[in-house]
Amino acid sequence: MKIMVAIKRVVDYAVKIRVKPDKTGVETQNVKMSMNPFCEIALEEALRIKESGLASEVVAVSMGPSQCVDTLRTGLALGADRGIHVEASVTLFPLSVAKLLKALVEVEKPGLLILGKQAIDDDCNQTGQMVAGLLNWPQGTFASKVVLDKEKQVATVDREVDGGLETLCLDLPAVITTDLRLNQPRYATLPNIMKAKSKPIKKFTLQELNVQMKSDLEVLQVTEPPKRKAGVILSSVDELIDKLTNEAHVI
Amino acid sequence: MGNRRATYRLLTHSSKPLFNRRWNPFSQSQILLRPASGFRNCFDENYRGFQPSVESQKKSFLSCLRLLRDHRGTIGSGIGIGNGIQHRCYGSMAGLVKRNPAFSELNAEDIRYFEGILGEKNVIQDDERLMTANTDWMRKYKGSSKLMLLPKSTEEVSQILKYCNSRCLAVVPQGGNTGLVGGSVPVFDEVIINLSSMNNIISFDKVSGILVCEAGCILENLIAFLDNEGFIMPLDLGAKGSCQIGGNISTNAGGLRLLRYGSLHGTVLGLEAVLANGNVLDILGTLRKDNTGYDLKHLFIGSEGSLGIVTKVSILTPPKLSSVNVAFLACKDYDSCQRLLQDAKRKLGEILSAFEFLDSQAMDLVLHHLEGVRNPLPPSRHNFYLLIETTGSDESNDKQKLEAFLLRSLENGLISDGVLAQDINQASSFWRIREGIPEALLKAGAVYKYDLSIPVEKMYNLVEEMQDRLGNVAKTVAYGHLGDGNLHLNVSSPQYDDKILAQIEPFVYEWTSKYRGSISAEHGLGLMKANEILYSKSVETVQLMASIKKLLDPREILNPYKVLPQSLISAC
Numbered sequence: 001m002k003i004m005v006a007i008k009r010v011v012d013y014a015v016k017i018r019v020k021p022d023k024t025g026v027e028t029q030n031v032k033m034s035m036n037p038f039c040e041i042a043l044e045e046a047l048r049i050k051e052s053g054l055a056s057e058v059v060a061v062s063m064g065p066s067q068c069v070d071t072l073r074t075g076l077a078l079g080a081d082r083g084i085h086v087e088a089s090v091t092l093f094p095l096s097v098a099k100l101l102k103a104l105v106e107v108e109k110p111g112l113l114i115l116g117k118q119a120i121d122d123d124c125n126q127t128g129q130m131v132a133g134l135l136n137w138p139q140g141t142f143a144s145k146v147v148l149d150k151e152k153q154v155a156t157v158d159r160e161v162d163g164g165l166e167t168l169c170l171d172l173p174a175v176i177t178t179d180l181r182l183n184q185p186r187y188a189t190l191p192n193i194m195k196a197k198s199k200p201i202k203k204f205t206l207q208e209l210n211v212q213m214k215s216d217l218e219v220l221q222v223t224e225p226p227k228r229k230a231g232v233i234l235s236s237v238d239e240l241i242d243k244l245t246n247e248a249h250v251i
Numbered sequence: 252m253g254n255r256r257a258t259y260r261l262l263t264h265s266s267k268p269l270f271n272r273r274w275n276p277f278s279q280s281q282i283l284l285r286p287a288s289g290f291r292n293c294f295d296e297n298y299r300g301f302q303p304s305v306e307s308q309k310k311s312f313l314s315c316l317r318l319l320r321d322h323r324g325t326i327g328s329g330i331g332i333g334n335g336i337q338h339r340c341y342g343s344m345a346g347l348v349k350r351n352p353a354f355s356e357l358n359a360e361d362i363r364y365f366e367g368i369l370g371e372k373n374v375i376q377d378d379e380r381l382m383t384a385n386t387d388w389m390r391k392y393k394g395s396s397k398l399m400l401l402p403k404s405t406e407e408v409s410q411i412l413k414y415c416n417s418r419c420l421a422v423v424p425q426g427g428n429t430g431l432v433g434g435s436v437p438v439f440d441e442v443i444i445n446l447s448s449m450n451n452i453i454s455f456d457k458v459s460g461i462l463v464c465e466a467g468c469i470l471e472n473l474i475a476f477l478d479n480e481g482f483i484m485p486l487d488l489g490a491k492g493s494c495q496i497g498g499n500i501s502t503n504a505g506g507l508r509l510l511r512y513g514s515l516h517g518t519v520l521g522l523e524a525v526l527a528n529g530n531v532l533d534i535l536g537t538l539r540k541d542n543t544g545y546d547l548k549h550l551f552i553g554s555e556g557s558l559g560i561v562t563k564v565s566i567l568t569p570p571k572l573s574s575v576n577v578a579f580l581a582c583k584d585y586d587s588c589q590r591l592l593q594d595a596k597r598k599l600g601e602i603l604s605a606f607e608f609l610d611s612q613a614m615d616l617v618l619h620h621l622e623g624v625r626n627p628l629p630p631s632r633h634n635f636y637l638l639i640e641t642t643g644s645d646e647s648n649d650k651q652k653l654e655a656f657l658l659r660s661l662e663n664g665l666i667s668d669g670v671l672a673q674d675i676n677q678a679s680s681f682w683r684i685r686e687g688i689p690e691a692l693l694k695a696g697a698v699y700k701y702d703l704s705i706p707v708e709k710m711y712n713l714v715e716e717m718q719d720r721l722g723n724v725a726k727t728v729a730y731g732h733l734g735d736g737n738l739h740l741n742v743s744s745p746q747y748d749d750k751i752l753a754q755i756e757p758f759v760y761e762w763t764s765k766y767r768g769s770i771s772a773e774h775g776l777g778l779m780k781a782n783e784i785l786y787s788k789s790v791e792t793v794q795l796m797a798s799i800k801k802l803l804d805p806r807e808i809l810n811p812y813k814v815l816p817q818s819l820i821s822a823c
Contacts, residue, residue, distance in 0.1 A: 012674050012675045012676075013674070013675070013676065014674070014675035014676055014679070015675065016478065016479070030573045030644075031573060032573055032574070032575070032646070032674075032675060033646075034673060034674035034675070035673065035674065037674075037676070040673075067647075070646075070647060070650075074673050077671075077673075078673075184625075187579075187627050187628075187670035187671075187672070187673070187677060188670060188671050188673055189628070189629070189668065189669065189670050190580075190657055190658060190661050190666065190668065190669040190670065190671065191661070191668075193654060193657075193658065193671060194658050194661070
């Protein structure tokens with residue numbers, strides 16, 4: 001069985017981000033970019049499944065400008081067997097990504113599609129769910145534990161939901177999105193980095209995949225959240241009432 | 252023979268000769284302390300390289316020794332702080348430092364005066380706060396000061412010192428109190444002048460990167476401030492969360508990035524210091540080049556508060572480069588580590604920013620005692636671990652360069668295994684291992700800490716010899732800035748024990764001296780090594796240092812009992 005993992009190149013999560021002065025987005029020039037942490041966890045899970053003998057191949061997929069290849073190389077260095085780069089110069093929103101993933105799934109025919117639950121730059125948490133809908137596959141999102149049963153061709157997924165943990169049983173092929181507690185990603189060891197140099201990365205363009213890129217979302221403005229104001233210590237209840245009425249306008 | 256050490260100390264410390272009024276401690280100490288000659292032969296009869304050099308000196312010396320040994324026996328039980336003699340709590344430095352009777356004792360009028368200048372809130376006599384201020388980070392040294400002052404401006408520091416100088420009150424300048432040689436805490440009842448309240452950033456020039464700030468700014472805060480502006484501090488150390496820039500400068504702190512950005516002697520452009528008599532020395536220039544006269548700021552950089560209190564500093568900060576890569580490697584022997592260092596300097600060249608090493612005992616300690624730390628490499632026995640960091644402006648270029656270098660080294664067999672951090676989080680976890688070693692050592696029990704500069708080829712020989720000497724009694728842990736030739740040799744045992752100390756000192760100093768190394772690469776001398784300077788500097792040099800001290804601080808009120816041997820200062 002093949003496993004496909006979608007990985008995204010984002011601003012490194014430890015970087016202090018700054019909003020661009022023209023408010024069109026976040027400063028990405030000269031800023032360290034890395035693999036989305038949830039995608040790392042997704043890749044780690046795929047690798048563990050492969051190492052336990054339940055899968056034959058792990059294919060890493062990334063979409064975007066040419067620098068995505070760096071992220072794919074990292075994925076290969078961690079242990080993925082092949083990489084696929086979908087070249088796209090426009091910003092891709094979740095629905096577009098879901099459509100592209102559907103097209104790739106039809107080419108590669110994996111038994112399992114694993115993604116991170118959300119990307120740390122847009123925090124959308126939509127791609128996994130959308131692609132499952134488009135493919136009409138079962139989905140197990142926010143997975144904190146995944147157990148595969150090869151003969152029965154099912155995946156048992158523990159999900160972290162607001163009320164606690166929910167256990168689902170999904171028929172394969174299925175879509176799984178990973179949450180933080182699923183696993184701890186490995187480091188890229190030098191011997192693996194060396195091997196990664198010879199692993200293939202196939203390039204696809206949007207036309208080849210026959211996907212219509214319709215820009216369904218438009219970013220109007222990106223601003224910083226308002227700065228926290230210092231608290232004020234009041235001296236009497238009258239002052240409190242006065243402030244609540246005249247300044248905060250809540251009474 | 253634990254007494255041997257004590258008697259040697261007695262000879263150097265006592266201002267009054269114990270058995271002969273006409274005996275001149277100064278001339279005797281010349282014989283005692285010259286490293287590579289009679290001294291070693293006199294003391295350590297078990298030393299393998301025993302070769303009697305100066306027969307007559309040795310004879311008279313041994314007779315002094317015998318006399319002192321008998322005399323010390325009678326002092327024995329009466330040692331306590333009451334006698335004005337401090338007995339170090341963990342037994343090392345079994346020598347006795349005596350409180351200088353020339354220093355006055357605090358009285359109510361002094362307190363009132365200080366309250367007048369600083370305000371009541373900044374004159375601390377509260378026991379709990381004093382206890383923290385009196386104890387160093389390693390909890391090895393504990394003073395008994397009754398007063399801590401928190402000045403908020405240079406003017407206040409100046410007034411304090413002027414007063415203390417006139418009253419002959421000894422003082423200890425204190426910053427973050429993270430020093431490792433007991434230099435930041437009082438020995439007896441010196442007044443603590445803590446600069447934590449002077450934590451303003453005065454100015455920052457975005458074009459040149461010159462930062463001017465007060466001495467009490469915490470290093471981590473400065474790093475965060477500069478991060479916003481796109482710059483970094485030229486030094487970085489594990490203690491950054493607590494240490495203050497004034498202290499860093501007064502101790503000429505080295506740290507993890509010295510390899511790339513050089514020492515503070517190069518990056519500090521100017522400073523403002525208050526002298527012992529209260530005069531403010533303003534050399535707070537912000538010029539990159541200024542060859543007008545003697546460059547006095549260098550006197551204050553590294554003199555550990557014994558020549559003046561640094562109150563402001565202007566420092567050149569390098570721009571923050573976006574591409575930082577960290578690799579954690581394993582080597583099978585020390586020779587490979589060295590060759591890798593040579594290669595790295597050549598192949599990684601301008602992007603190399605840190606080169607640290609730790610041995611397997613250090614790694615075990617960290618994994619055992621620290622939470623949330625895991626071994627980056629697949630579990631298997633490695634003898635040495637290296638942490639290499641590169642900093643540059645071009646991400647893909649740097650990564651390629653580093654990868655190519657590492658892969659080639661792997662093929663050559665210089666590295667047996669390694670991992671490359673893929674994001675900042677992973678990089679921080681590698682650094683956590685290296686920066687967490689001192690913390691892990693503290694948690695493991697008692698630790699004897701040595702910080703030595705030794706020629707790189709010889710460095711690990713010392714560790715191996717120390718391991719042989721100690722056997723199973725204590726664990727020898729080695730780590731350090733291999734790129735700078737700086738070894739942090741630590742001996743870890745469950746408890747402090749004089750027998751263990753006897754095996755370590757003076758062997759470690761003598762060994763270092765033999766290879767013309769430094770007995771204190773970056774930690775400074777403080778109290779711990781106040782009498783060991785002659786292992787690394789000649790008598791004439793130290794005499795000149797003592798003259799300078801006398802010139803700048805004639806009443807010796809600034810951080811007394813530390814840095815220079817007492818006997819040499821009083822002999823001036």
